[in-house]
Amino acid sequence: MYDKTIAEQSRALTRGELSSVELTQSYLDRIRQFDGDINSYITVTEELALDQARAADERRASGDAGAMTGIPLAHKDLFCTEGVKTSCGSRMLDNFIAPYESTVTARFKDAGAVMLGKTNMDEFAMGSSNENSYYGPVKNPWDKAAIPGGSSGGSAAAVAARLAAGATGTDTGGSIRQPASHCGITGLKPTYGRVSRWGMVAYASSLDQAGPMTRSAEDAAIMLNTMAGFDPRDSTSLEHSVPDYTTTLNDSLEGLTIGLPKEYIAAGLDADVEKQIDRSITEYVKLGAKVKEVSLPNAGLCIPAYYVIAPAEASSNLSRFDGVRFGHRCEDPQDLMDLYLRSRSEGFGEEVKRRIIVGTYALSSGYYDAYYRKAQQIRRLIRDDFLDAFKECDVIMGPNAPTAAFDLGAINNDPVAMYLSDIYTLSVNLAGLPGLSVPVGMANNRPVGLQIIGQHFAEARLLNIGHRLQQVTDWHLQSPALI
Amino acid sequence: MAIDSSEVKKVARLARLDIDDSAIAATTATISNILAMVDRMQLVDTQGVPPLAHPLEAIQRLRKDEVSETDQREQLQSCAPAVEEGLFLVPRVIE
């Protein structure tokens, strides 16, 4: 039953073929069996999950169930969950139990979903390999020598390894799409403002966006139905109507124009990855789509622009971790400066400190114009490139990453090399666009995902496009052999 | 723009981070590499391009002036490292 999609589980629950307690127990059993090795969870909330499962079963019995009622999910450990530790993958928050609930997790609670636990991640969502976690790296279920991607590596690995029916992730520069791609699952980064950020520990506020990580596009649509919508507690949340994302999944792709940016076939794109991407686009042509070359002339600048804007915002967002009101506090501080310096230096890991320093520098007096302001100007050029391209096509397709998952430890000591691997995902965040990753094959026995980028608020169309591919391919149904 | 170790130290202190003397050379080298990568931006002419702070350029929604939060001190201080008489304690503040 753990191998079923959310859609299938939901139907089985409705028909009474399955109870949420049984389903939840099956995942808890698998977590106990396999997660010691994969390390996708930081916290497993076994008792809570079973309580929620029982409540969900009662709710179904009383006829008050929705599609998510009783479905066991895992939440990335940066969504605040009342009474359950929210660590953000950091020593800083190792002792932090939030006294409030994030909007995303609250919506799933209200929908009757079950929380299995909180998933591992790069510390404060800073990383592309999930190697920057205080709780140790996550292994890729397809090949345990490989990284799962990051920063939502725990969520991706948990879904791929069938340790959760679905999971939440967040994407600031690719942190849903890239790990989804590396773990052979489906991941959607919605339009900036589509999903509330309330209760999500901030990395870079103008880029962060939560989304679903699932087996299939259909499952992502089901989860997004619960996640999306205006939240008065988030000023950047948008008052834009939310459709039922499942109703358009089967729409025809006849006449769809796919834009292929000529800049995407850059040096460094792995030939096997390119082959899988090309093959999937051929599938789309068979489904009635047309292909057109488009140009995103400033695409390459997304890396420098992102690695100024995100660290700058992060340097400020992470100032609240000062050892005064919550989180790690050093032993016996001698004075205020000592309290700050030691609490922060002990609480944060290397990559987080690195980005705080870069961000602080970029905002400091004398450098603001050359770095921060310049990056925000380039951000506009990048967004406008997309808006121009969308005059000629409906969606843009390409890879999520230049290669399939690399080996654990391969480039972890070279931050710049790590940053460069984000080239295909960053610009989507800078432009606030929705992006979907769907599995389309293997390269070097590791999964490859296709990235589909849409116009603002085009989530329904992206899910439709992803779903239609999944009707004619079965990459999303394949699962890694766990030992 | 190159950055030297004294500047890295200064910036780290501004951000209330302590860098061990033994690590300062390596940190400076890494930060320099990152800044060198970032400096590719300087090749682009952005004169007259307004900075983009938010991708959708939406406007701020305003909240009604109504009290929605009541006393939650006990819950909110449950995760505090040092509290006494309802106050957060810190090493003595001298102005």
Place this chain on the structure above:
Amino acid sequence: MQWETVIGLEIHVQLATKTKIFSGASTAFGAAPNTQACAVDLGLPGVLPVVNEEAVNMAIRFGLGIDAEINQVNVFERKNYFYPDLPKGYQTTQLEKPIVGAGHVDITLADGSTKTIRIHHAHLEEDAGKSLHEDFHGMSGIDLNRAGTPLIEIVTEPDIRSAEEAVAFAKKLHAIVTTLGICDGDMSQGSVRFDVNVSVRPKGQEAFGTRTETKNLNSFKFMEAAILKEVARQIDLIEDGGQIIQETRLYNGDTGEARSMRSKEEANDYRYFPCPDLLPVMINDERLAKLKADMPEMPDAKKSRLIAQFGLSEYDAEILSADQATAAYFEAVVTACDDAKLSANWIMGELSRSLNQSNIVIADSPVTATMLGGLINRIKDNTISGKIAKEVFEVLWQGECNSADEVIDKKGLKQVTDTGTIEAMIDSVLMANAQQVENYRAAEPEKRGKMMGFFVGQCMKASGGKANPGMVNQILKQKLDG
């Protein structure tokens, strides 16, 4: 050498909203520590700000009140620095695009002259919490109830040339914000706080001298004293061959001492940038029009009207228009008694003295405008003398009666105006003081006036102060002069 003082002010005004600028927690004073600091005010992980509409409206009203431009797009930025009373590690404020642009405030000086002080801009921001230094085992305690209280920070041009001008400006600004109802004006609670930038230069010199900033002055008196002290210090220092260092200073109002703030370990670098959790605030024409239509009569206009309508002096009108509550009280008293001059005198005299002594504001006065108007009516119709009126006022102030008539009635203070009674009283006084009568009659006419006072005093005393003084005077004169 002749020195000229140059002063610029930055004023923090706490806005009288019910809730914080970015959260739904209450802004009321006096709650137990941290009971009005919600997750947003504490800067807990994952929380987000949403802007309070009323704070925006109040800032706009201030802008309209000083004839300023309102910036229709204004942007919140983060000012980054670490301090325990600043929970997020940054203050959300405005820098490049403040809500209120350039405006002006006109002040009247003691010699009757007026002067325009230009306002550079005013911006919205959040207040910080408080550090309490009572000894908690050598630690300080942090109370964040005040954190997130909306402020407008008003920045003047360096147009002020003396402590007197600074105080006149401060009082005028206080009148403006209280008239607008955007601030409770309670300076003892820190609702209005002044930062004073002071420099001196040789008279006639164009260039400004090096300035110092004295922060957080919360009374007019302290501000005046701090300026005078700092100006003297700077002149002394320069004349002794020293140099002024640009620094932040603290003035202790209780001890009258000033000192440099411990020099910061390193220069501040606030790393301002637009707050990514907030979007630009847009003020549309509709909002602006509505707020314009709701503007109250501002102090300058009120002052002119009081002069024109009631024939008040500049001085009286200035004081009575200084805050909304006083002006409203004055107009209510006039309505009740129809005598502007007497109303003004009583408000600025007896009432103001009693309010000061009891340290209460006019709105809370136990003697209401109706009661004071009633009292003045009894003076006007000769029911009581001015002296008895003060007694009546005191009784009303103590809250023992509800009207002047009730006091007069209960205490039997009604003035004696019956000629026969007064004559009889005078006769007995003259009889008891036969020697003084003789002296009087023997005296030169020009010395008699003074001697007359003695007899009046005796007669008033004999009547318990209730005899009509005019009648006593008249009858006495007749009887003495024959």
